[in-house]
Amino acid sequence: TGAQHLWQRDDLGWQRAGLFGATEAISYNNASTMVVDRPGRLWSRYPAFPAWDNYVIKRYAKRLKRLANASRTGDHIAFVCDVNYWPTIEHLDPRYVVLYVFDAWPLMPGWSPELQWQLAKLVERADLIIAVADSMARHLPGDGPERAKIVTHGVNAKFIMEGAGTPCPKDLAAIPHPRVGNIGRVSRKVDLELISAVAHRMPGTQFVFIGSAG
Numbered sequence: 271t272g273a274q275h276l277w278q279r280d281d282l283g284w285q286r287a288g289l290f291g292a293t294e295a296i297s298y299n300n301a302s303t304m305v306v307d308r309p310g311r312l313w314s315r316y317p318a319f320p321a322w323d324n325y326v327i328k329r330y331a332k333r334l335k336r337l338a339n340a341s342r343t344g345d346h347i348a349f350v351c352d353v354n355y356w357p358t359i360e361h362l363d364p365r366y367v368v369l370y371v372f373d374a375w376p377l378m379p380g381w382s383p384e385l386q387w388q389l390a391k392l393v394e395r396a397d398l399i400i401a402v403a404d405s406m407a408r409h410l411p412g413d414g415p416e417r418a419k420i421v422t423h424g425v426n427a428k429f430i431m432e433g434a435g436t437p438c439p440k441d442l443a444a445i446p447h448p449r450v451g452n453i454g455r456v457s458r459k460v461d462l463e464l465i466s467a468v469a470h471r472m473p474g475t476q477f478v479f480i481g482s483a484g
Contacts, residue, residue: 331361
């Protein structure tokens, strides 16, 4: 989401961040290296002081350009997955902007007019909009729903099929049949009231959730 923000100071991620920030090089299958930037706490945003806030964002954008060897304006592509990144995009000034929509953001708790404005600016600036489902694209402002390209999540079918032939994990094997399973993060998007109602109608069925919560 860009530079650190003072309102994040109670978060574990902010507390674990270094003072000056750091970078980490990650290679995948011995292929090209991806550089991950981890912003420090020293240069944190503070919207209550617009001049300082703008300076921090501009400084962060220059840092990203330097890390990407993109010192000249317009010779880089920004792939944006978070609405909060809009202020950085203004200073980053990339040649192309790709907006990746993986959720129905306007329906999320805590959505605000400011976030809606930032989303509208991103949609307006984006050269390409990718959404993982039409149900997410339809909540985009302006001409976002019409411009969005739907690219659904993929799955490694071979990997899944091979897993079906492996021994059942001990913790799962201890749960009696019949079982209804769900793999994925348990978040506010999961309708727990609906699941509870279904579970009460199916008292002999075990509902198993595999994934992090939060």
